[in-house]
Amino acid sequence: MQSVNITFTNPDNRGHFGIYGGRYVSETLMPLILSVERAYRLAKSDPMFINELSYYLNNYVGRPSPLYFAKNLTRAFGGAKIYLKREDLNHTGAHKINNCIGQILLAKRMGKQQIIAETGAGQHGVATATVCALFGLKCLIFMGATDIERQKPNVYRMKLLGAEVRAVTSGGATLKDAMNEAMRYWVTNVNDVYYMIGTVAGPHPFPTMVRDFQSIIGKETRMQIMIAEGRLPNYLIACIGGGSNAIGLFHTFLNDKDVHMVGVEAAGRGLQTNKHASSLNGGMPGVLHGNRTYLLQTTDGQINEAYSISAGLDYPGIGPEHAWLHDIGRVNYVSVTDDQALDAFQQTISLEGIIPALESAHAISYAKVISRDLSLDHLIVISLSGRGDKDVPTVANLLADGYS
Amino acid sequence: MSRISEKFTTLKNENRAGLITFLVAGDPDLVTSQAILDGLSMAGADMIEIGIPFSDPMADGPIIQASSLRALIAGSSVSNTLKMVQIFRKKNTITPIILMGYYNPIYIYGVVKFCIEAKVSGVDGLIVVDLPPEEAEELIKPAKDQCVDLIFLATPTTDNIRLPLILEYTSGFIYYVSITGVTGACSASICDIADAVTSLRRYTTLPVAVGFGLKSSNQVMAVGKIADAAVVGSAIVQKLADCLTVDNRPKSDLVKNVLHFVNELATNLQLTVNLK
Numbered sequence: 001m002q003s004v005n006i007t008f009t010n011p012d013n014r015g016h017f018g019i020y021g022g023r024y025v026s027e028t029l030m031p032l033i034l035s036v037e038r039a040y041r042l043a044k045s046d047p048m049f050i051n052e053l054s055y056y057l058n059n060y061v062g063r064p065s066p067l068y069f070a071k072n073l074t075r076a077f078g079g080a081k082i083y084l085k086r087e088d089l090n091h092t093g094a095h096k097i098n099n100c101i102g103q104i105l106l107a108k109r110m111g112k113q114q115i116i117a118e119t120g121a122g123q124h125g126v127a128t129a130t131v132c133a134l135f136g137l138k139c140l141i142f143m144g145a146t147d148i149e150r151q152k153p154n155v156y157r158m159k160l161l162g163a164e165v166r167a168v169t170s171g172g173a174t175l176k177d178a179m180n181e182a183m184r185y186w187v188t189n190v191n192d193v194y195y196m197i198g199t200v201a202g203p204h205p206f207p208t209m210v211r212d213f214q215s216i217i218g219k220e221t222r223m224q225i226m227i228a229e230g231r232l233p234n235y236l237i238a239c240i241g242g243g244s245n246a247i248g249l250f251h252t253f254l255n256d257k258d259v260h261m262v263g264v265e266a267a268g269r270g271l272q273t274n275k276h277a278s279s280l281n282g283g284m285p286g287v288l289h290g291n292r293t294y295l296l297q298t299t300d301g302q303i304n305e306a307y308s309i310s311a312g313l314d315y316p317g318i319g320p321e322h323a324w325l326h327d328i329g330r331v332n333y334v335s336v337t338d339d340q341a342l343d344a345f346q347q348t349i350s351l352e353g354i355i356p357a358l359e360s361a362h363a364i365s366y367a368k369v370i371s372r373d374l375s376l377d378h379l380i381v382i383s384l385s386g387r388g389d390k391d392v393p394t395v396a397n398l399l400a401d402g403y404s
Numbered sequence: 405m406s407r408i409s410e411k412f413t414t415l416k417n418e419n420r421a422g423l424i425t426f427l428v429a430g431d432p433d434l435v436t437s438q439a440i441l442d443g444l445s446m447a448g449a450d451m452i453e454i455g456i457p458f459s460d461p462m463a464d465g466p467i468i469q470a471s472s473l474r475a476l477i478a479g480s481s482v483s484n485t486l487k488m489v490q491i492f493r494k495k496n497t498i499t500p501i502i503l504m505g506y507y508n509p510i511y512i513y514g515v516v517k518f519c520i521e522a523k524v525s526g527v528d529g530l531i532v533v534d535l536p537p538e539e540a541e542e543l544i545k546p547a548k549d550q551c552v553d554l555i556f557l558a559t560p561t562t563d564n565i566r567l568p569l570i571l572e573y574t575s576g577f578i579y580y581v582s583i584t585g586v587t588g589a590c591s592a593s594i595c596d597i598a599d600a601v602t603s604l605r606r607y608t609t610l611p612v613a614v615g616f617g618l619k620s621s622n623q624v625m626a627v628g629k630i631a632d633a634a635v636v637g638s639a640i641v642q643k644l645a646d647c648l649t650v651d652n653r654p655k656s657d658l659v660k661n662v663l664h665f666v667n668e669l670a671t672n673l674q675l676t677v678n679l680k
Binding site for chain 2: 012022023026027028029030031032142170176178179180183184187189191258284286287288289290295297299300301302303314373
């Protein structure tokens with residue numbers, strides 16, 4: 001184990017966080033991925049790019065997103081002061097757009113004609129389709145047939161935005177399979193296509209680049225909590241599928257050793273069942289989708305299907321930086337079941353008048369657990385990564401069926 | 405001299421290109437798959453590539469994806485793949501065997517253990533599709549220690565900066581992927597392939613095998629004029645799939661039909677004089 005006095009900055013120049021990350025892709029994609037890395041390196045130090053990015057974040061996405069003191073949840077949880085970082089108030093309703101604005105500006109600089117993306121819950125698909133509409137680029141979204149069925153409103157939104165949504169029927173027909181199919185399309189149309197990966201996973205530079213675009217969440221939070229409370233929070237809590245909203249919130253605070261961080265994975269029906277999506281707590285290191293990270297897999301190295309009530313957490317892997325932060329113990333990774341998330345979902349609606357995404361409800365649920373042992377002089381910031389309007393039909397069905 | 409080098413020397417002496425055939429280990433079941441493997445050399449395959457099945461074959465088109473899935477359902481695995489090679493080697497000590505797969509099953513099996521057991525089983529070469537030379541350090545040494553050839557891929561997107569890196573770690577032969585795409589997709593024009601092979605030869609004296617998108621005897625013969633070997637995968641696997649019942653059981657003529665198809669390809673290729 002490495003010392004805890006690490007400065008948390010960047011991976012090595014080939015994208016490794018410890019043994020995780022890297023670039024495990026076929027040779028056909030390698031030159032292209034290297035060109036994305038070069039283009040990104042130039043862009044991030046170009047004032048024109050930075051100005052354009054902030055322009056769209058401020059005027060189109062609606063940043064900064066508020067840091068809201070949730071007094072009713074605070075009272076109900078009976079412990080620490082609860083703040084919600086309101087990524088649900090962003091244009092398109094989730095944190096995903098932060099990354100999409102950044103990557104589409106990069107794709108434009110690279111002269112790409114077509115954008116492709118994978119999506120699970122449809123939030124990244126909607127955000128991608130949105131920026132493609134804005135910048136007039138062709139958009140093709142790969143989505144598992146199972147997810148298309150359970151996220152119909154988002155599928156229709158993507159189509160209205162002018163995107164083609166391609167149903168993926170291979171495997172379990174969810175996010176992992178959509179990602180396989182997107183990579184196959186990419187390798188076939190390597191010169192014209194830009195693959196807009198939606199989370200902090202995939203081959204380098206994607207995990208780092210997506211993190212950089214999402215780290216605005218933590219940067220704003222730091223300023224906002226200093227204004228509100230005059231000090232840093234004691235806890236940061238975020239849900240984790242691939243982990244982009246979590247790393248976005250955490251990254252700026254990694255060197256503040258008094259700030260505790262908790263990443264909440266989806267325990268689905270429970271870690272003891274095989275119906276969960278907890279790669280760190282129920283998986284082991286392996287190689288998939290261009291990076292080495294923790295994966296849900298068999299002892300033969302075959303990848304298992306993940307399961308969660310929330311389509312956005314339903315992925316058998318996790319971003320490589322999280323895998324590393326887990327191993328060195330900087331971030332604590334826990335898991336929350338479907339039932340617990342559903343409780344938190346309802347409680348947030350009834351107490352705060354906010355419909356959280358089922359993904360974000362996992363983070364809220366865990367805040368409830370730790371808040372009990374804390375007092376009002378402790379501060380918890382929860383990433384409310386998205387709004388739950390998309391989940392209303394799912395929840396209505398579950399509650400009608402007597403779920404819980 | 406390794407079996408692979410010996411084979412290429414023989415081919416050179418015969419003034420022809422070799423036929424490399426592909427099958428996924430355990431498709432549609434272990435017994436049928438073994439029967440195909442055992443018959444391939446007699447049917448005319450000069451070298452045999454065996455795919456290690458993987459749940460997420462990102463570089464493969466629908467035909468080999470389906471094949472991989474059938475193999476997994478039939479209980480195939482890394483250890484079964486090695487066992488198939490052991491059984492094959494009891495009767496055939498000449499035909500080179502190359503395992504082709506994705507990194508995760510090998511990584512989980514244990515890279516060193518895998519290389520040792522592969523060698524003992526009679527494997528001669530290894531292609532790991534999603535392991536570019538930059539990430540291959542942990543496999544390069546164990547493979548070299550066991551004298552198993554590690555074969556990296558060159559593609560139409562590989563530039564002159566990357567090519568030397570690929571060649572530095574490649575032994576046995578260099579595998580040229582003739583298209584940008586997944587296995588079994590559309591075919592490249594023979595002119596483009598010829599140009600690519602010519603430019604590869606400026607950088608290496610290793611034999612060049614061409615694969616991806618070769619479906620017909622005509623394409624194989626055309627490649628046979630310019631490269632040292634032609635790889636046929638999806639077309640053979642499709643023949644196999646054509647001989648399955650609706651519940652993926654082999655019809656009685658499956659092995660015969662697959663081997664007959666391979667024999668046709670091989671016969672035509674053997675009549676083709678290598679012009680290089």
